[in-house]
Amino acid sequence: MSLTSHVSTLVKVGSLAFVALAAAASAAAAQVKDIRIDWATYNPVSLVLKEQGLLEKEFAADGVKITWVQSAGSNKALEFLNAGAIEFGSTAGAAALIGRINGNPIKSVYVYSRPEWTALVTRADTAITKVADLKGKRVAATRGTDPHIFLVRALQGVGLTEKDITLVLLQHADGKAALLRGDVDAWAGLDPIMASAEVEDKAVLIYRNKDANTWGVLNVREEFAVKNPDTVKRVLKAYEAARTWSLANPDKVKGYLVAVTKLPDAVIAKQLGERTELTHSAIGADQSASILAAGLALQQAGVIKPDVDVKKTVGDLIDSSFLVATK
C-alpha cells in the first residue's frame, strides 16, 4: 500500500463521516420533538408565556417537549441561538442585526415589546452629568446588546468613540454591581436591573433616548423556521395570547416579574409602567427603520465593518410572514 492510497482512504472516510453527520442533523430537525425557548427579565411576555404554560398547552397533543432557558442578555440569547441550543431567543433588534452580520443564521419574527430599557447610568456621587463627561472614564457594558449599541451611538452624538472611554465588558447585572462598588464610573444599563439601580441605589440616568432603543424582538434559527414554519406560527400564536393577556392583567405580569427577580414592586412598576409598551407585535417597517438606523450608526462608528451591506442584512433578518393575524 502506498502512502497516497492511505491518504485517499483517509479522505474518503473523513468525507463519509461529514456526510453522515450532516444527514443525521437534518433527520433530527425533520420532526419537532423539542422546542427550546428562552425567557428573560427584559422580556415580560416570555415570563407570562412560561408561567401560564401556554406553549405546553398548545403543543400537548403533539407530544412536543418545551424546554425553558434563561437569557441574561441579548448576547446570551444570540450565543444560544448560534450554538443551536435554543430555537427561539429574545433580543434587542439591533443586537440581532449584529448577530446576523457576524454569521448567526437567525430571523427576527415577532415584536414582544417596545421598551425604553437602556440608558447611561452613573452614581449620584460622580461628577458625570452628560455624555461628553464620559471621556477617559471607565464604562461597563455588555457587547452585542442594545445598551452597548446605545452607548456607542450616544458617544457618537458628542463626537466621541469607544476609544475615548475604557469599555469594561460585564454582563448586565455585573455592570450594575461594578458601578455601585465604584469600579466603573458609568454603566450602559438594562431594565429591570437599571430600574433597581435607580430606585434602590439612587443611581442617576445621565442620558436617555427612547428612539435609540431598538425594540424587543423574538428570533428563531433560520434552519428551524425553514423546516418547521407551522411550528413557528403556533409559537407566535401562543406569544400573542400571552401578550394580549399581559395587556389586560398588568398587575399579574408585575407579580410574575417581582417573583422571579426578587426585586421590589416599585422597581418593576418603573420598568413595566413607565418604560415598556406591550402594544406592538407585528414586525415590519418601524422595526426595520430603527434597526437600520442603529446599524448605519454602528458602521459609521467602526463597530460594523465598512464592507457590510447593512441594509440588505436588515432585510434578511426581518421576516414578518410567521405572525398570522389573529384578530
Added chain:
Amino acid sequence: MSTVNTMSIEQPARPVEANPSHGSAPRPLARVTAAASEHKVASGQAIGGSLMSGPSTNGSWISAWWVGLVLPVAIGILWELAVAGGYANGRLVPPPTKIFEVLSELAASGELWRHIAVTSWRVAAGFLLGTLAATLIGALAGYSTLTRQLLDPSLQGLRAVPSIAWVPLFILWLGIFEASKVTLIAVGVFFPIYLGVLGAILAVDRKIVEVGRMFRLSSIDLVRRVLLPAILPAYVLALRGGLGLGWMFVVAAEFMGASEGLGYLLVDGQQVGKPAQIVAAILVFAVLGKLSDSLLARVTAPFLRWQDTQTNAN
C-alpha cells in the same frame, strides 16, 4: 575524590575550609552527594528529562522539532479542505485561514500586542507574588516541623478550594481590576509551588544530609551545598507547573470585567458571537504558555547542571 567513604574518613574538614576560596565549590560536592543517592537522582531525572526535552542540549531535537507540528497542521489542513469543499460550514469552528485573518487584523491594528502585553504582565506579576509566598512558606514548613504542623493542614484545606470559587469574594474585596486579577493568579500559582517546595525538602535523602554532616558543614553550607541542589530539580518542576496554572487563571481573572488582555478578546468574541476571535485568542494563549515555559526551563537549566543525567552527559 575517589569515593565518599575514603574522603570522609581521610580528610573530613577539607571541603569546608576550601569552600570560601572558590565560587564553584557546590558543584563537586553535589555530584558526590548525588552519587551517594543514585536512585533519587535517577527518578528525578526521569520526570525532569521528559519535560525538559524542548531546550535540552543533547542535539537530537534540532532534527526533529517539526514532528510535533505534524498533527496540528494536518488537522488544520483537513478542516480547511472540509470547509472549502462544503462538507462543513465552518461557522462555529472557523477554518485556519479565517483565524489567521483575524489574528493579522488584530496584529496590524496593534491591538493584539497591547492585549498580549497586558495579559503577560498580569501572569508575570501573579507568578512572582505566588512564587515568593509559596517558596517562603514552603521552605518554612519544610524546615521546621512546628511550622509545618501549624500551617500545612490549613493550607491543604485551602488548596482543595477551586480557585475560581474565590472570584466572587475577590471582586467584593478587591474590585474587578488589577489587584483582584493578580491576586487570583497568585493564588493559583501558590499551591503547586508550595507543595513542590515542601515535598522536595521532605524528600531530601537522609544519606546525603549525613554525608554533609560528616564533612562538618555548617548549617548554612548544608543548605547551600546539599539541600538546595537536592531541592532544585523538584522546585523547577513546581515552578513550571505553577506558571502553567498562572496562564490558566489569567483567563478566569480576565473574565471578571475585562477591558484589555487576551481574556477581553475571548469575552468580546463570546458576547458578539465571533468564534474565529475566540479561537485566535486561544491560539495566542497556547503559544505564550509554551514560550514562557520554555523560557523558564532555559533560565533554570544552569541551576540543574550538577545533575548527573543523560541530558547533561554531553
